[in-house]
Amino acid sequence: MKIFKRILLVLVLALFVIGYLNYPKLNLIAGFASKNMASSIFIGERTAASVAENDNNVPLVKLADVKIAKNSTTGTVFGLMPRKAVYREGLGCVLVNDSYDENKPYLQPNRTKAIDSSFPFETSQPPDSLFDHVNFPKLNAAIAHSFSDAELKKTRTVLVYHKGKIIAERYADGFNKESRILGWSMTKSIIATLYGMLAYEGKIDLDMRAPIASWQKDDRKNITLNHLLRMQSGLAWDENYTTISDVTKMLFLASDMTKVQAEKEAVAKPTEIWNYSSGTSNLLSGILRDRFANRQDYLDFPYKTLIDKIGMHSMLLEADMDGNYIASSYSWATTRDWAKFGILYLNKGNWNGTQLFDENWVNYITTPTKHSDGVYGAHFWLNAGGKFPDVPRDMFSANGFQGQYVFVIPSKDLVVVRTGLSENPNFNVNEFLSEIISALKE
Structure with a gap:
């Protein structure tokens, strides 16, 4: 029984040390997962399930859990170190801290679509009819x-x-x-x-x-x-x-x-x-x-x-x-x-x-x-x-x-x-x- 308790104590101490040494990383892990999810959804128009299964399914990052809101995401690791990413029209998604005021107005770039976006890809001919030198x-x-x-x-x-x-x-x-x-x-x-x-x-x-x-x-x-x-x-x-x-x-x-x-x-x-x-x-x-x-x-x-x-x-x-x-x-x-x-x-x-x-x-x-x-x-x-x-x-x-x-x-x-x-x-x-x-x- 004493041996079992000692082993348990060693395991608990080991887990504590591992957690202590890696705790600062949780900030980065949660931040990456949250930011990547937010941008992939709100800019890339991907599904949360697809991003979680593919983009965020990498060592450490996959430990994060990301909650989706209307214009934001919040990532945590084991419920710790919440990191929020907010979507801003024209500026994309950004990780924010406690000083960020979501109600504060912000500038965004002026865009124009006056330029014909079809150039240089406009063509009615299939490519294999254009070039004899391409196999x-x-x-x-x-x-x-x-x-x-x-x-x-x-x-x-x-x-x-x-x-x-x-x-x-x-x-x-x-x-x-x-x-x-x-x-x-x-x-x-x-x-x-x-x-x-x-x-x-x-x-x-x-x-x-x-x-x-x-x-x-x-x-x-x-x-x-x-x-x-x-x-x-x-x-x-x-x-x-x-x-x-x-x-x-x-x-x-x-x-x-x-x-x-x-x-x-x-x-x-x-x-x-x-x-x-x-x-x-x-x-x-x-x-x-x-x-x-x-x-x-x-x-x-x-x-x-x-x-x-x-x-x-x-x-x-x-x-x-x-x-x-x-x-x-x-x-x-x-x-x-x-x-x-x-x-x-x-x-x-x-x-x-x-x-x-x-x-x-x-x-x-x-x-x-x-x-x-x-x-x-x-x-x-x-x-x-x-x-x-x-x-x-x-x-x-x-x-x-x-x-x-x-x-x-x-x-x-x-x-x-x-x-x-x-x-x-x-x-x-x-x-x-x-x-x-x-x-x-x-």
Whole structure:
């Protein structure tokens, strides 16, 4: 009996220690589950059951229980650490804290649908009647292969655009052409493009020092916009999603995400290291905000100059609790609208006859950043170092968590969009792209 009591006591103590050590994580777990559920329902128009079974059915996150209200969700873990996410029209969903006033008015971006959203996809001819050099059975087999082994690959949508036409398009059950998909870090490439457009208009110099007042008294004063776009500022940052880190605290605890990276110390001089940082992208969002005379102009700018201008009318940029665009992680769009973003880059900034950024901007974002081993340019990913050996070296892409991709391959006049819940290597990018390319016989 005494032995049994001792064993029980040890077990209780062990559970206490485990609970004590992991209690802070409950905040993040509940926060992720609540935010992901809210955005998936209120923006992605998914069912709560589907999100719980698929998107939130991952280690630790699946421990959370999420309650759904009219315009909000609340997540808890074992009834502890409630985290509420609120939907705001035009700004998406956001985790809120006790200081948030749901009755307080807020600004939202002005949108326009004046641009014909059918370009560049309008056609009455089937693609297999347009191109003799495309082996369509082989192409369709490649697309089918990307959807096979659903438990591992978890592909949701694929679109292939070649020589001005969609030549393949497929959607998993529960998704279609109208389904908005979370791009995660593909949002980083959106914020970079806005800087490229400002540079083209002569309104910004990428070699200018970042206008952060607190940096002007130390070595951080030498950090430029170029350094930030290339993730080579030398600032401390921990991009670890499996624990309590800089990025998880920012995404699930911060009310103003534009400040988090700015408060970090320098651990190296600019260009000495390459360190991928979501905090840097949100810092760039804050710098962008401060260039405008008022908050409304900042909110309107991405849509007026880029998103609605190229007919990406489904896109929605989510904002933090203080109303700043979360440029690191949260933008939603249909697969076709994500493809439009890739097509803009395939055409070197020209959209239906209008030049939105300098042709040389593509050279800039695809020039490998020092110390990145040829995988990173300026808020875009590259194949310059041959990471994917069977894919052309000129391929560049906007990448997002869990395998969201907009691939641009200029040498093949090709844009490929893939979305899902699994990334390389479970979803084999080299195999996926090489199979598609092999169907192009030219």
